[in-house]
Amino acid sequence: MIIKSSSYAVSAVKESQYPKDNLPEIALAGRSNVGKSSLINTLLKRKNLARTSSQPGKTQTLNFYLVNDEFYLVDVPGYGYAKVSQKRRQEFGEMIQDYLETRPNLKGLIILIDSRHEPTKDDIAMYEYAQYLNIPILVVCTKMDKIKKSQTNKVMSGLKKNLDLNYDHVTVLTFSSVTKLHVAELGDWIEDKINQ
Numbered sequence: 117m118i119i120k121s122s123s124y125a126v127s128a129v130k131e132s133q134y135p136k137d138n139l140p141e142i143a144l145a146g147r148s149n150v151g152k153s154s155l156i157n158t159l160l161k162r163k164n165l166a167r168t169s170s171q172p173g174k175t176q177t178l179n180f181y182l183v184n185d186e187f188y189l190v191d192v193p194g195y196g197y198a199k200v201s202q203k204r205r206q207e208f209g210e211m212i213q214d215y216l217e218t219r220p221n222l223k224g225l226i227i228l229i230d231s232r233h234e235p236t237k238d239d240i241a242m243y244e245y246a247q248y249l250n251i252p253i254l255v256v257c258t259k260m261d262k263i264k265k266s267q268t269n270k271v272m273s274g275l276k277k278n279l280d281l282n283y284d285h286v287t288v289l290t291f292s293s294v295t296k297l298h299v300a301e302l303g304d305w306i307e308d309k310i311n312q
């Protein structure tokens with residue numbers, strides 16, 4: 117995919133605030149701090165379009181970014197961040213659930229998992245939930261620059277042990293926002309899904 121333009125469009129916490137121009141959407145999900153906002157910036161070749169932070173919990177709303185006037189990337193608050201209150205966490209959960217369950221424009225979900233750890237129970241729950249909703253999934257193993265080359269197989273076996281990769285609509289990619297590993301493949305997957 118060639119990125120010709122990208123811009124922040126809107127932030128939403130409920131359906132009435134979602135974009136109304138009926139373009140396809142690709143959403144990102146993953147633990148706080150896993151690198152969702154960084155992946156958006158890397159793909160779009162923008163330094164600071166999506167706000168990133170070394171402090172988890174930076175993204176607190178559904179943030180829609182318009183790409184090539186053709187589709188939206190949707191940055192979603194991270195899960196599993198202990199310092200967010202129980203009430204806030206439930207609100208996040210409901211906001212994400214509402215979006216994933218009711219949005220006809222949603223063409224694919226990118227689930228990001230930190231390469232340095234096996235999938236957490238939240239990662240597994242998100243994967244199984246997306247499978248249940250029958251959404252095409254791209255599993256992205258982030259921060260591969262922090263992994264020794266010799267550990268790549270271990271990353272893959274950790275995934276296989278915890279996620280049912282026999283699901284028809286799943287693709288797996290290793291990725292790094294630092295080295296730009298597989299950024300072209302990421303763009304290709306998105307292009308394929310928004311054109312289906």
Ligand SMILES: Nc1nc2c(ncn2[C@@H]2O[C@H](COP(=O)(O)OP(=O)(O)OP(=O)(O)O)[C@@H](O)[C@H]2O)c(=O)[nH]1
Nearest residue numbers: 148149150151152153154168169173174175194293
């Ligand atoms: N080494 C390395 N660091 C990364 C990579 N991707 C993200 N980071 C760092 O990880 C931290 C979190 O990145 P974000 O992109 O803000 O993470 P997020 O998933 O959007 O976090 P929330 O918005 O809190 O859910 C930042 O300090 C990034 O610089 C990567 O590929 N390699």
Ligand SMILES: [Mg+2]
Nearest residue numbers: 152153174175
């Ligand atoms: Mg973020």
